[in-house]
C-alpha cells in the first residue's frame with residue numbers, strides 16, 4: 001500500500017438507475033475519505049443508497065461518474081481482472097447474513113480465502129485460529145455454522161472477511177440480524193480488530209447506538225454524503 005494513511009477515496013461519485021422512462025438518481029456527487037484504523041458508520045434511511053455506495057466502494061459496480069480510489073489506485077479504468085484482484089486482496093465484505101459454507105467448520109471457513117490466496121494449509125489454519133481467538137470464539141473453531149449462535153456465526157464471518165488482511169472492510173448491516181446484546185459483542189470484536197490491525201471499515205447500520213460508538217458517522221442526503229450526528233433523528 002502507498003505510504004499515505006488514506007485507504008479509500010470516493011470522489012464525486014454518481015449513480016443513476018433507470019426507472020421506466022425516468023432517471024432515478026441515487027448518488028449525486030458523493031465524497032468520502034477513509035483512513036487506516038478508522039471505523040465509520042453509514043447511517044441513512046432505507047432506500048437512500050447505502051448498499052449502492054458500498055457496491056461502488058467494493059468495486060462490485062462502477063459509478064456513472066466520479067472515481068473510487070483504493071490504496072492510492074484509481075479503480076475506474078482498471079481491467080475487470082485488476083478490479084477482481086483488488087476486491088480479493090484488499091477488501092473484506094460482511095453482510096447481514098453470514099453466508100458461511102455449511103459443510104465446513106468455523107476454522108475451515110476462515111481458512112478458505114487464505115488457501116485461495118495460495119497460503120500453505122498450516123499457515124492458513126494458524127491465522128484462522130488466531131482470528132477466531134481474537135473474536136473470542138476460538139473454542140468453537142471445530143464447529144459447523146449450524147452449531148453456532150447467530151452472533152458466533154457473524155464473528156466467524158468477520159474473521160473470514162479479514163483473513164487475507166485487507167485494507168478495507170465493508171459491512172452492510174453486519175448486526176442487523178442479531179439481538180442488541182449480541183450485536184454489541186459483535187460490534188466490539190469488530191472495533192477491536194479494526195484498531196489492532198489498522199484496517200479501516202465502512203459499516204452501514206440502522207443501529208444508532210452502535211453508530212454513535214464509531215469514530216464518525218456519515219449519512220446520505222440527496223445523493224451526497226454528509227456528516228451524521230447521533231442526535232439527528234433520521
Ligand SMILES: Nc1ncnc2c1ncn2[C@@H]1O[C@H](COP(=O)(O)OP(=O)(O)OP(=O)(O)O)[C@@H](O)[C@H]1O
Pocket residue numbers: 017018024026044045046047048049050051052053
Ligand atoms: N439495480 C437497480 N436498478 C434499479 N434501481 C435500483 C437498483 N439497485 C438499487 N436500486 C434503487 O436504488 C435505491 C437505493 O438502493 P440501496 O439498496 O442502495 O438502498 P439502501 O439505503 O441500502 O436501503 P436498505 O437500508 O433498505 O438496504 C432504492 O430505491 C433501490 O430501489
